[in-house]
Amino acid sequence: MLGNMQKQGLVIPDLLEHAAKYHGSSEIVSRMVEGDIHRYTYADALIRSKQLANALKRLGVSSGERVGTLAWNTFRHFEVYYAVSGSGAITHTINPRLFPEQITYIVNHANDRYIFVDLTFLPIVEALHEQFTSLKGVIILTDQANMPETSLPNVMCYESLIASESEVFAWPNLDDEQGATLCYTSGTTGNPKGVLYSHRSTILHALGSAQREGLDINCESVVLPVVPMFHVCAWGIPYAAPMTGAKIVFPGAGMDGASLTELIQSEKVDLLLGVPTVWLGLLNYLEQENQVLESVERVVVGGSAAPISMIQAFDEKHNAFVVHAWGMTEMSPLGTVCAPTRAFKNLPSSERYALQSKQGRPVFGVQLKIVDDTGEERKCDGVDFGRLLVKGPWIAAQYFLEDETALDTDGWFDTGDVATIDPKGFMQIVDRKKDVIKSGGEWISSIELENAAIGHPSVQEACVIGVLHPKWDERPLLLVVLAEGEACDEGSILQFMTGKVAKWSLPDAVLMVDSLPHTATGKLLKKDLREKYKKFLIDMAD
Numbered sequence: 195m196l197g198n199m200q201k202q203g204l205v206i207p208d209l210l211e212h213a214a215k216y217h218g219s220s221e222i223v224s225r226m227v228e229g230d231i232h233r234y235t236y237a238d239a240l241i242r243s244k245q246l247a248n249a250l251k252r253l254g255v256s257s258g259e260r261v262g263t264l265a266w267n268t269f270r271h272f273e274v275y276y277a278v279s280g281s282g283a284i285t286h287t288i289n290p291r292l293f294p295e296q297i298t299y300i301v302n303h304a305n306d307r308y309i310f311v312d313l314t315f316l317p318i319v320e321a322l323h324e325q326f327t328s329l330k331g332v333i334i335l336t337d338q339a340n341m342p343e344t345s346l347p348n349v350m351c352y353e354s355l356i357a358s359e360s361e362v363f364a365w366p367n368l369d370d371e372q373g374a375t376l377c378y379t380s381g382t383t384g385n386p387k388g389v390l391y392s393h394r395s396t397i398l399h400a401l402g403s404a405q406r407e408g409l410d411i412n413c414e415s416v417v418l419p420v421v422p423m424f425h426v427c428a429w430g431i432p433y434a435a436p437m438t439g440a441k442i443v444f445p446g447a448g449m450d451g452a453s454l455t456e457l458i459q460s461e462k463v464d465l466l467l468g469v470p471t472v473w474l475g476l477l478n479y480l481e482q483e484n485q486v487l488e489s490v491e492r493v494v495v496g497g498s499a500a501p502i503s504m505i506q507a508f509d510e511k512h513n514a515f516v517v518h519a520w521g522m523t524e525m526s527p528l529g530t531v532c533a534p535t536r537a538f539k540n541l542p543s544s545e546r547y548a549l550q551s552k553q554g555r556p557v558f559g560v561q562l563k564i565v566d567d568t569g570e571e572r573k574c575d576g577v578d579f580g581r582l583l584v585k586g587p588w589i590a591a592q593y594f595l596e597d598e599t600a601l602d603t604d605g606w607f608d609t610g611d612v613a614t615i616d617p618k619g620f621m622q623i624v625d626r627k628k629d630v631i632k633s634g635g636e637w638i639s640s641i642e643l644e645n646a647a648i649g650h651p652s653v654q655e656a657c658v659i660g661v662l663h664p665k666w667d668e669r670p671l672l673l674v675v676l677a678e679g680e681a682c683d684e685g686s687i688l689q690f691m692t693g694k695v696a697k698w699s700l701p702d703a704v705l706m707v708d709s710l711p712h713t714a715t716g717k718l719l720k721k722d723l724r725e726k727y728k729k730f731l732i733d734m735a736d
């Protein structure tokens with residue numbers, strides 16, 4: 195027997211309608227690429243999104259068509275999110291850090307009709323537009339006064355495009371299973387793959403991530419997503435914040451310590467979200483300037499593992515709690531959160547930091563399991579590790595325009611990560627499966643070694659890779675970028691790491707390098723390094 199309840203679709207424009215009606219005066223503050231700080235409210239955002247939806251209609255954008263964005267986190271990008279998806283088309287966020295050939299590939303693969311572009315990223319479109327096969331026009335996210343000279347054909351100014359449009363727009367009746375937003379993985383091997391989020395998956399993800407056990411966002415929160423809207427929708431903040439009425443502070447292109455500090459202090463931000471490298475930059479700046487963050491309560495760290503030294507620095511110097519989170523493009527992206535509970539807060543700090551360095555428990559909606567190579571489930575004892583598989587309503591079932599399923603026969607998605615799960619359900623990422631170092635019969639976590647090395651005061655960035663070894667198959671090699679003005683040797687780093695990791699897993703060698711390569715999502719690009727240093731230990735022994 196069926197239940198008797200209404201079948202109300204879960205659709206994206208309802209989030210902004212709700213915010214405008216019940217939290218209409220909550221602010222959206224943006225640092226603009228033009229240099230100024232812009233502020234307005236959810237009520238204003240709704241009106242302008244409707245004007246843009248009318249403009250899209252005039253341009254002939256139809257349901258299901260893809261519209262690209264190459265833009266920072268600002269209020270205009272936010273409006274594009276709502277106007278495009280809300281009118282039934284698909285917002286395709288393009289990561290400007292992808293290689294040019296990858297950008298061309300995804301724009302053509304997605305069949306983008308229009309691209310909304312920030313002034314900063316205009317050169318990318320100028321360089322590549324002749325290779326874009328389906329593009330009808332480019333809209334520059336600025337006003338008439340800041341319109342640049344450009345040789346691009348069919349260029350429009352965002353503010354002029356929407357200026358004379360009606361503020362009235364009736365969102366079409368959308369099927370909530372319809373595609374809403376398209377995001378490509380960064381594809382370190384092969385072409386990037388598209389993940390097409392639906393309206394329903396987006397709303398469920400927002401509901402899951404806003405809850406107390408998730409990112410804990412409410413109408414009193416002041417949220418600063420440093421994670422970009424050009425990759426996995428800034429971890430869903432542009433949806434979860436209006437759902438709750440939280441104030442949003444968009445950093446634009448200002449990801450450096452000075453710009454972030456200024457915005458955090460002046461807007462009284464209490465919740466920060468971003469990847470570890472951004473926080474390292476912020477912490478270094480605060481240290482140099484002898485400043486303390488006054489308003490920040492929690493710092494959500496994800497995308498790569500949060501080192502204990504970072505968890506400790508935020509706690510001891512800024513009284514801010516690091517909330518470690520894990521997810522991936524295919525998961526919209528949120529999977530697990532190490533949310534603070536009371537019991538947790540009462541632990542002695544060293545135990546608490548160790549627990550905070552785990553990626554946490556799944557938010558309701560996400561299921562996890564760890565398995566061995568035969569698919570047999572591993573024990574959840576915090577020691578046994580295995581391939582991490584996931585299931586849930588905001589997890590991809592297949593990639594965009596691909597026929598075959600991305601799931602195994604029981605409907606699980608293999609994340610490519612290796613993890614442990616402890617008896618209380620806290621998951622910890624050991625490594626990406628391809629990055630784990632296989633030394634004799636043992637596995638060594640490159641993440642664990644990197645996190646130990648990064649705590650050394652002279653180390654700015656650390657990367658561990660497995661390189662060939664005549665006896666043990668593979669052994670760890672540590673590559674280190676020293677902090678500016680610092681000097682130190684291999685012995686000092688290895689001594690610092692001793693006692694923090696198992697002795698037998700200590701790197702066989704430490705190499706100082708000027709810089710390390712990163713993927714478009716800021717992760718260490720280990721593939722090329724493995725190739726480059728493959729024979730390092732063998733050559734050293736000769």
Ligand code: ADP
Nearest residue numbers: 379380496497498499519520521522523623715
């Ligand atoms: P891509 O670079 O392909 O777009 P994503 O941005 O989707 O990848 O990143 C997903 C991967 O990032 C995860 O599978 C995991 O390996 C890594 N990751 C994400 N969060 C964390 C974390 N908190 N700790 C360690 N690794 C993480």
